[in-house]
Amino acid sequence: MRLTLRLTMLLALMASLCVACSGEKEEPLKRNPALIAAVEDFLASDLERKPFKEFTDWEW
Numbered sequence: 915m916r917l918t919l920r921l922t923m924l925l926a927l928m929a930s931l932c933v934a935c936s937g938e939k940e941e942p943l944k945r946n947p948a949l950i951a952a953v954e955d956f957l958a959s960d961l962e963r964k965p966f967k968e969f970t971d972w973e974w
Contacts, residue, residue, distance in 0.1 A: 952969040967973075 948971070949969055956964050956969070
């Protein structure tokens with residue numbers, strides 16, 4: 915009896931995991947060429963630090 919109950923619980927958990935994982939697909943990451951270029955320029959410079967707001971054109 916206990917084995918049947920444990921197997922039923924295990925199957926219920928597995929089914930709920932399968933349903934949870936089969937939801938909507940995640941949107942792929944979008945690349946920001948301007949930000950990538952700014953980071954590459956910074957890495958090529960001799961600077962040790964740079965405020966993050968200088969890498970972007972939006973307000974922080």
